[in-house]
Structures are given as C-alpha cells and as structure tokens.
Amino acid sequence: MLKVAFATADRMRVDQHFGAAAGFAIYQLDGERAQLVELAEFPEESMDGNEGKLAAKIAALEGCAAVYCLAVGGSAVRQLLAVGIQPLRLDAPEPIDALLAKLRTAMRAGGVPWIDKALKKTADGDCFARMAAEGWQE
Template identity: 40%
Template sequence: MTSTRRLSLVNDGFHEQRPKRQIGVLRVAIATQDMRGLNAHFGSAKRFAIYDVTPDAWSLVEAVVFDDVSDESGTHRADGDNNIAPKVETLRGCQLLFCLAIGGPAAAKVIAAKIHPIKVPQPEPIDNVLARIRTMLRTAPPPWLRKVLAQAGAAGKKASFEDEE
C-alpha cells in the first residue's frame, strides 16, 4: 500500500482537500525530488508540486509526498503494489503534468484522468517551467494547450485562441 502525505496551502480555515481551481486558472503538477526542480520521472517522483498558473502569476497550491515509489527503471519497491493509480488519483484536477519520463501504461491512466502529460528532456528549475507556461498563456497558446484549456473550461474568451484566417 502506498502512503501519501499532502501539504496544502490555505488562506483561511482548514480544508481537507486541495482548494478548488478557479475558472481561467491552469492547474499544473510537476514531478520533483526536491521541490526546486522538475527533476523526476513520474513513477520515481517522491513529490509533486502543484501550482495554479494564470497569465500574470503562479502560486503553489499543494505539495504531495509519496513514500513508496519506483526506481527510474520502472521497478516498484514493493512487488504487487500499484503505485500508479494512487498518484493519478492524487493529481486528479490538474490539467498538465510535467515530468522527465512516463511509461505507456502510466501515461494512459494520466490521460484518462484528463491530465495532459508533458515529458521534458532534462531537469530544469520549476520557476522556468512556470514562467514558460505563463508566457504561453499570455501569447498564442500552442494547439495542445488550447485543447487543454477548452476541455477544462478555462479558455476564457474563445476568440483570443482562434487562429486568424
């Protein structure tokens, strides 16, 4: 059985679940070992930093910690445990997932949860990833991001994302 710990940031009062995502806000999960960089494979990520991102700002919503993870070869520490499903369930509600690598079965489960996985070729600071997302939101989002925004109901004014003809 996989153990999961959550650290959620709240402004007022106690919430048992992560704050609801606001309309027009993109919720992004980043696979990390140290909360500073995008530097983990999906299966071996000990932590996921979850951010809300708008064209103007980003804010950390939650940090999720997993005790039992696979190594980077995809081999799980405890035989027979399914470590993918708890991670996918924990990330439900995010629109994007950034990681260094993700296997086919895990990617299928992530996509089925309506989370768009994005593999990044090498580690980089989380701030760089978030800044790049903000730039894409402010300018012309690529087609894959327009689709994510439309599916999430966060597209805002649709006309701003339509291709000019």
C-alpha cells in the same frame, strides 16, 4: 486558470520519473502569476514492477491539466490521458520557475494545443456552473 504538477524531489526543479516521483509540486496559474497550491508526497518505491503506485499518483493530480516529469512509462501515459492530464517529458532537469514562466507566456499567446484545450475546458465549466447557479434549465 490551470493547475499543473511538477515531479520533484527538491521542490525547485523537475527532476523525477513520474512513476518513481517522491512528490509533485502542484501550481495554479493564469497568464500573469502562479501559486503553489499543494505538495503531494509519496513513500519511496522502486521504479519497476509496482503498477499499483500509479493510481495514487494519478489520483493526487486530480484537476491538473498537465504533469511535467523527466520520464513517464507507456502505462502511465495512457492512464494520465484517460483522466485528462497531459504528460510532458523533459530531456533534463529544469527549474520549476522557468517552466511556470513559459506556461504563463503560452497561456497569454495561445497556440499550444494542450493549454488551449485545458483553458477552453475550464471556461466551459465556469459557464455551466454559472448557468446552474442562475437556475437555468433545459
């Protein structure tokens, strides 16, 4: 399972710059289906000169493997990567449903490095959680 966020004002399309996003639609998905699990919304802010706004947006994406947006600044890219979130920039607005379909296909087929890495991390985490629940000790 992956959690992926989409910078969106209308909840239908990726249509926002990361730093100025009015909100994020956060989906959980596997190779077969996707489900909206959260809507994170933010007050209107200016795009420039407010680095502090990034912390709240990045915190809202905790647990996400990636975030899709129309643009993302260098500082935001560094901060996102530091917490394990892959920023993905689109050239033009795209429907979230179409992106989810592409993601599900990529999850099944493999070969997309950030998806493969995120799925491995999720599988490893599940393995360790099971081991701890079983009382395994080193």
